[in-house]
Amino acid sequence: MPSATPFDTDETDRLLSTTRAVRRRLDLGRPVPQELLLDCIDIAEQAPTGGNQTSRRWLVIQNPDLKKALADLYRDAGGNWISESYQKVAGTGHHNEKALRSADHLAQNLEHVPAIVLVTIYGEHDGSGRPGLFDSVIQAAWSFCLALRSRGLGSAWTSLHLEAADEVAELLGIPDGVSQIVLLPVAWTTGGDFSPAERRTAHDITWFDKWGYTIERPTGEAPLHRDGAGVTVEIDIDAAPSAVWQFISDINLPARFSDEFQGAEWISTQPEIGATFLGHNHNDHMGDWEVTCHVVDYEENRVFAWNSVDAKQAAAQWRFELIPLAGGTRLRFAMILGPGWSGLTMAIEARPDKEAKIIANRQAGQTDNMRRCVEGIRDLATEADPETRF
Ligand SMILES: Cc1cc2nc3c(=O)[nH]c(=O)nc-3n(C[C@H](O)[C@H](O)[C@H](O)COP(=O)(O)O)c2cc1C
DSSP states (O other): OOOOOOOOHHHHHHHHHSOOBOSTTBOTTSOOOHHHHHHHHHHHTTSOOGGGOOOEEEEEEOOHHHHHHHHHHHIIIIIHHHHHHHHHHTTTTOTTHHHHHHHHHHHHHGGGSSEEEEEEEESOOOSSSSOTTGGGTHHHHHHHHHHHHHTTEEBOOBOGGGGGHHHHHHHHTOOTTEEEEEEEEEEEBOSSOOOOOOOOOHHHHOOOSSTTEEESSOOSSSOOGGGOEEEEEEEEESBOHHHHHHHHTOTTGGGGTOSSEEEEEESSSSOSTTOEEEEEEEETTTEEEEEEEEEEEEETTTEEEEEESOSSSOSEEEEEEEEEETTEEEEEEEEEEOSSOOHHHHHHHHOGGGHHHHHHHHHHHHHHHHHHHHHHHHHHHHHHOGGGBO
């Protein structure tokens, strides 16, 4: 049997990693042939669908009056709010300024886009919280975006119109029992190539076997010390990053929630990259011990990271991170074992045949400690200052 023809992965990876939300670079003056849209829909229809049913329906809107009416609904439903939000941050360097500028441009120009494609599916979501229904259509809509991009066209995934779904249905004659999923403005793109966006790395957001368990250098086997096993816990907090920062930058605070860490004091005068502090620990196996911690990342309201024992050959690497969310903060607390010498490596030297088990036990113990810690910080931060609450 001949094997399947391999793809040019450089090209497919480039397609998959550079299909951007295109708004300001949509060519509003160049018509988009309907045949080309049909080709892209044929490709998109190769996406999986629950029960192998063909329930997706694609609505291509090119009539100028309908596009104008649809654009008005889009603006009423949220586009105007986007434009107002952009006006507030314009020129401030706010982290969302670029995205808002682009979204504002689309909101102002939606009726001028050569084709608007509304992706729909027969059925109504049962409200169960399961993805059912949506998971039979979203992958096809994204394949459509990829097919467009590979032909020199672009789109932006939009959903603001869904606030006015009933009005949109009335305007376009969409029957009851059909769900609108996404509205895709389609045009040829202008300018040069597109680049990959900044995203979290797979290492950061991929857990192995158990929730929160990370491996820096996965081998396919249960992780050993040299593989850089770790734990990440996360919690969403109903308070601004600045309200959470005071707690994560307090080196004594985790002692309140840990059954091993007892407290710490600064050795350096300033908390900054390169500064050190001394941590006091206790457990039943090792009794009391002290460890010097080296600050390796420090940015107010964003990140506090330190390596224990040695900055480069760390016994363990620790990191608090604050991620701003709409209406709050996601607190991440991550720990990676090694790569340097520690009580853990001593335990492994004593029982090398049990290394994988020792690592797994350490991950489990730290998960409990770290989870208690982030839950404690959440409670403190939300109680601390009602003024800083969202
Ligand atoms: C579920 C969802 C809804 C979105 N809704 C809108 C929208 O209504 N209007 C808009 O301009 N962009 C919308 N976007 C696009 C995002 O804002 C866009 O992905 C973001 O700007 C990042 O751009 P990038 O994907 O090129 O990195 C939406 C994206 C998703 C995934």
